Amino acid sequence: MMASPTNILGQSNVFARLGSIGKAREAGILLAFILVVAVTTTKNPNFLFSTDGFRDLLVTPALLMIVAVGQAIVIITRNVDLSVGSVVGLSAYLTGRVFMDMTWLPWPTVFLLGVVFGALLGLINGALVAFAKVPSLVITLGTLYAFRGINVMWTGSKRINASDMPADFLALGTSAWYRIPVITVIAVLVLAIAGWYTYTQRGGRELYAIGSDPDAANLYGLKVRRRVLSAFVISGALAGLAGVLYAARYGTVNSQVGLGLELQSVGAAVIGGVAIFGGSGSVFGAAIGAFLLLTINRALPVLGVDDFWQRAVVGALIIGAIVLDRLAANRQIRRLVALRDLDQQPGDSDSDRDRELPSDNTKAVNNV
Amino acid sequence: MSTNSAVKAAQPPALELEGVSKSFGSVAALVSASLRVEHGSIHALIGENGAGKSTVVKIIAGLYQRDGGTFRYRGEEVNFTNTAQSKDSGIAVIYQEPTLFPDISVTENIFMGRQPTKSLGRVNRTLMRAMVVDLFSQLGVKLDPDRPTRGLSIADQQIVEIAKAISLDARVLIMDEPTAALSGVEVDRLFKVARSLRDEGRAILFISHRFDEVFELCDTVTVMRDGEYIATSAIADTTVAQLVRQMVGRDISTLYPKEVAEIGDDVLVVSKLNEPGRFHDVSFTVRAGEIVALAGLVGAGRSEIAQAIFGVDSYESGSVTVNGTQLRKHDPVAAMRLGLALVPEDRRKQGVILESSVARNITLAIRQSLRKYGLLRAQTENAAASEWASRLEVKTSALDATAGTLSGGNQQKVVLAKWLATNPSVLIVDEPTRGIDVGTKSEVHRALSRLAGNGLAVLMISSELPEVLGMADRVLVVHEGRITAELDRAEATAETVMYAATHRSAVA
Numbered sequence: 001m002m003a004s005p006t007n008i009l010g011q012s013n014v015f016a017r018l019g020s021i022g023k024a025r026e027a028g029i030l031l032a033f034i035l036v037v038a039v040t041t042t043k044n045p046n047f048l049f050s051t052d053g054f055r056d057l058l059v060t061p062a063l064l065m066i067v068a069v070g071q072a073i074v075i076i077t078r079n080v081d082l083s084v085g086s087v088v089g090l091s092a093y094l095t096g097r098v099f100m101d102m103t104w105l106p107w108p109t110v111f112l113l114g115v116v117f118g119a120l121l122g123l124i125n126g127a128l129v130a131f132a133k134v135p136s137l138v139i140t141l142g143t144l145y146a147f148r149g150i151n152v153m154w155t156g157s158k159r160i161n162a163s164d165m166p167a168d169f170l171a172l173g174t175s176a177w178y179r180i181p182v183i184t185v186i187a188v189l190v191l192a193i194a195g196w197y198t199y200t201q202r203g204g205r206e207l208y209a210i211g212s213d214p215d216a217a218n219l220y221g222l223k224v225r226r227r228v229l230s231a232f233v234i235s236g237a238l239a240g241l242a243g244v245l246y247a248a249r250y251g252t253v254n255s256q257v258g259l260g261l262e263l264q265s266v267g268a269a270v271i272g273g274v275a276i277f278g279g280s281g282s283v284f285g286a287a288i289g290a291f292l293l294l295t296i297n298r299a300l301p302v303l304g305v306d307d308f309w310q311r312a313v314v315g316a317l318i319i320g321a322i323v324l325d326r327l328a329a330n331r332q333i334r335r336l337v338a339l340r341d342l343d344q345q346p347g348d349s350d351s352d353r354d355r356e357l358p359s360d361n362t363k364a365v366n367n368v
Numbered sequence: 369m370s371t372n373s374a375v376k377a378a379q380p381p382a383l384e385l386e387g388v389s390k391s392f393g394s395v396a397a398l399v400s401a402s403l404r405v406e407h408g409s410i411h412a413l414i415g416e417n418g419a420g421k422s423t424v425v426k427i428i429a430g431l432y433q434r435d436g437g438t439f440r441y442r443g444e445e446v447n448f449t450n451t452a453q454s455k456d457s458g459i460a461v462i463y464q465e466p467t468l469f470p471d472i473s474v475t476e477n478i479f480m481g482r483q484p485t486k487s488l489g490r491v492n493r494t495l496m497r498a499m500v501v502d503l504f505s506q507l508g509v510k511l512d513p514d515r516p517t518r519g520l521s522i523a524d525q526q527i528v529e530i531a532k533a534i535s536l537d538a539r540v541l542i543m544d545e546p547t548a549a550l551s552g553v554e555v556d557r558l559f560k561v562a563r564s565l566r567d568e569g570r571a572i573l574f575i576s577h578r579f580d581e582v583f584e585l586c587d588t589v590t591v592m593r594d595g596e597y598i599a600t601s602a603i604a605d606t607t608v609a610q611l612v613r614q615m616v617g618r619d620i621s622t623l624y625p626k627e628v629a630e631i632g633d634d635v636l637v638v639s640k641l642n643e644p645g646r647f648h649d650v651s652f653t654v655r656a657g658e659i660v661a662l663a664g665l666v667g668a669g670r671s672e673i674a675q676a677i678f679g680v681d682s683y684e685s686g687s688v689t690v691n692g693t694q695l696r697k698h699d700p701v702a703a704m705r706l707g708l709a710l711v712p713e714d715r716r717k718q719g720v721i722l723e724s725s726v727a728r729n730i731t732l733a734i735r736q737s738l739r740k741y742g743l744l745r746a747q748t749e750n751a752a753a754s755e756w757a758s759r760l761e762v763k764t765s766a767l768d769a770t771a772g773t774l775s776g777g778n779q780q781k782v783v784l785a786k787w788l789a790t791n792p793s794v795l796i797v798d799e800p801t802r803g804i805d806v807g808t809k810s811e812v813h814r815a816l817s818r819l820a821g822n823g824l825a826v827l828m829i830s831s832e833l834p835e836v837l838g839m840a841d842r843v844l845v846v847h848e849g850r851i852t853a854e855l856d857r858a859e860a861t862a863e864t865v866m867y868a869a870t871h872r873s874a875v876a
Binding site: 200201202205206208209211212213215216217218219220221222275279280332333336 | 431450451452453455463467468469470471472476480481482483485488489490491515516518519520
């Protein structure tokens with residue numbers, strides 16, 4: 001008799017395994033990433049083992065990774081931020097401009113300024129989405145063009161060169177910490193904080209709830225607007241950070257910085273298992289997705305695949321990831337429903353008795 | 369019953385509404401609602417569709433704000449402006465369709481937004497899970513706390529909602545038709561849980577359409593009608609007949625006169641139509657010149673039956689015959705060709721194209737036959753449309769005005785015209801006057817009546833009793849997917865129809 005409450009616990013093993021599909025998903029992407037690196041390295045050992053190769057492997061995806069983490073947070077709330085590429089461009093240019101025009105400002109202040117500027121642009125997106133109730137796809141498509149337009153108008157045909165920026169700042173883009181590029185260290189730190197927040201904090205958990213069912217979130221009395229707004233601010237701030245780091249790393253900034261990053265970041269998130277309709281996935285998946293996406297881009301030429309096919313491979317990867325998710329989700333639903341029926345079917349009278357067991361137990365205990 | 373009178377006297381009622389009113393634009397949803405729910409009591413709130421029960425629930429939950437009247441919660445006047453406030457004060461609402469987050473675990477669903485935390489504000493998953501295991505054993509249910517709620521049956525989802533209410537230590541639980549989607553066993557389990565909550569001194573407001581359940585579970589009952597409070601009585605002191613009278617007790621006026629028509633041969637014959645989970649063993653006939661009403665409560669399965677007949681949805685077994693020819697199931701094109709027309713319930717979604725012109729809307733279903741050399745001329749279109757527009761007295765500035773500019777009643781006439789232009793022999797109309805003002809309502813009724821007079825067989829689904837009683841030659845009452853009564857014009861009264869609509873077995 002006393003065993004019945006532990007039934008609840010016993011059953012959960014099955015679900016622990018089901019739940020691990022999510023984790024398995026990230027593991028799968030990581031495996032694919034390792035596979036790509038391994039295959040390419042066998043073809044050309046320099047891909048991994050040369051100093052430059054190792055450095056490129058870590059530093060190339062770092063900027064996309066930062067943007068993809070922000071994108072994932074937005075997508076989890078069942079929104080999308082298509083303006084991130086333009087935000088990266090605008091913050092990168094702003095950073096350079098401030099260095100040129102206000103040479104007296106210490107570089108960390110300028111660094112911070114770029115991030116805050118990105119956050120402000122994110123605030124514009126978020127406010128329009130949360131308060132004007134216009135779908136984020138439309139709003140951020142609009143700001144994608146608007147921000148880029150401002151950028152082009154402001155930059156004109158000028159551009160910012162490495163000589164316009166302080167050496168200490170530029171060193172950020174080139175220096176390394178125990179052979180790991182500083183930019184990559186920053187990206188990993190961002191990932192760790194975002195991952196910690198979305199997994200352990202109430203606010204982070206609410207992002208998932210909102211994306212899972214926005215109407216239910218309203219009925220629950222969750223602060224939907226504030227959360228969605230902050231998701232866009234985070235995404236904007238991270239895009240701003242990526243813009244600043246772009247300036248540090250490449251040293252030249254024109255009006256075309258960050259072009260196309262919006263779709264790459266959405267792609268990275270989707271490949272990494274963030275459901276496009278919100279509610280599931282993780283920033284870790286999106287980060288690994290960013291690594292896989294850009295590493296494949298670099299690996300294919302090494303493997304002798306021509307340009308056209310490189311794009312096709314990336315496309316296939318995104319479609320494959322979505323199809324895989326759909327299949328896994330369908331299988332999970334079937335299994336969940338099957339488990340429920342299993343729970344209720346075996347002879348109606350039997351399951352009735354089962355259901356009543358625990359309450360009889362508690363009554364017996366109470367009587368004692 | 370087991371209400372404790374000592375408890376009652378000691379504290380003010382859990383919920384007390386007096387003369388609460390609420391309007392949406394010009395439509396008054398509540399005129400004067402009153403309700404008094406005591407602690408340790410299961411209180412039933414009953415009334416016809418549109419009586420205002422859901423509006424009352426939404427006002428208590430803070431989803432709507434009242435326009436007038438008083439609302440006291442545990443003796444104090446309150447003005448909730450959102451659901452978080454009512455929840456924090458200890459009011460939990462369990463909706464007919466629970467609203468859970470499908471991707472998230474049962475445990476987190478129960479605690480979302482108020483998870484227990486440890487240092488650095490981290491969610492304490494271990495503690496949270498233990499609390500859920502505890503809650504479930506208290507409720508006597510077997511549910512895995514770690515699974516996502518996607519795929520849970522409605523009954524289990526309600527259990528999750530109830531667990532949430534208990535974890536909030538809610539003093540008032542409102543259940544809005546919780547049994548509508550449950551099987552017998554599940555209803556028993558829910559009732560057991562409800563009784564034990566009552567015995568703990570919580571107040572439960574139970575909204576239901578099923579009298580047997582009201583009498584089995586509740587101790588007090590309040591009846592509402594047309595947004596007004598009618599009566600509150602102890603269950604022991606009332607009867608089904610009395611409640612029904614209170615629910616429908618208005619004059620069935622002669623607002624809806626059906627013209628006398630010559631009844632002809634069987635046109636539509638439905639025989640033993642069956643689709644598990646939706647409707648069972650449905651058989652009836654509609655003859656030329658006759659208006660047959662499918663009456664019953666919202667969700668009884670009437671629209672499902674209509675859609676199966678028309679072929680929008682499939683069915684498992686049975687047959688549909690029009691003018692002697694059997695219809696293929698799940699084939700609306702063939703149904704249209706054989707003279708069937710369906711005017712759907714949701715005008716805006718399924719009936720009118722608001723952006724198109726009136727003429728285009730009317731000719732939509734017959735465009736193929738109007739074209740010449742593959743082209744459709746505006747002249748031909750207008751000619752065909754104007755005939756029907758004038759016959760149904762569609763009030764529009766011009767035939768090329770967009771349908772969106774018309775009033776609801778005239779939009780409905782446009783939809784009717786569209787289907788009548790196909791020259792059908794059977795017309796199925798689903799809630800023909802929903803959301804239409806009273807004046808235009810009778811115009812729609814007159815149009816339907818005249819059509820029947822011309823020999824059309826009409827099957828009308830309606831949730832409005834006066835409409836059913838005024839218009840129909842025969843009334844078929846549907847309850848939970850079955851026809852529980854077939855009443856002719858003389859037999860059909862508000863009481864007989866309402867009784868059959870709320871009971872599983874047919875009237876003797």
